[in-house]
Amino acid sequence: MVSERPAGTFTRQLSLGEALDTEHIEAAYDAGVLKLHIPVAEQAKPRKIEIKGGKKELQS
Template structure:
């Protein structure tokens, strides 16, 4: 399924810190769409400590990091362990068409929302066409 995300392209590159003890990549599923004058990114991060979420822009790279701590009680014996813990990382490349100074982020119900406004110069704008009627002046 081919999707194009205008000025935002996904690196989908996982750093070594993103690999868990069995060396399998941890997933941070994302949806990315344009809504009017902004791109909206939703990332599923259930069970993470909101204080551990770090969203930063370095040049043209947007990075999202989050930490989920394993809930292990003293003397617990695991029967099933499917929920991964540790550090999560996703990185995206931002193009020239976004306003990096106005990016905002919020977290609720296990979902991180990052709003990436389109820059003013990238917005389509109507150019007024002025009429210049030629009036021929007849010299007397």
């Protein structure tokens, strides 16, 4: 089996949105493969919020 990859300079631009932590992006290049790790920003992560109820019950 033969696998060929084109040689030269390549450019790729991606639009990923605004909810990413751009200060902690990591990139690794190995055997012709570029891997990116782009974490989600803390403020964009889902979180649980406790909802406290009153003592009255609703009547239907």
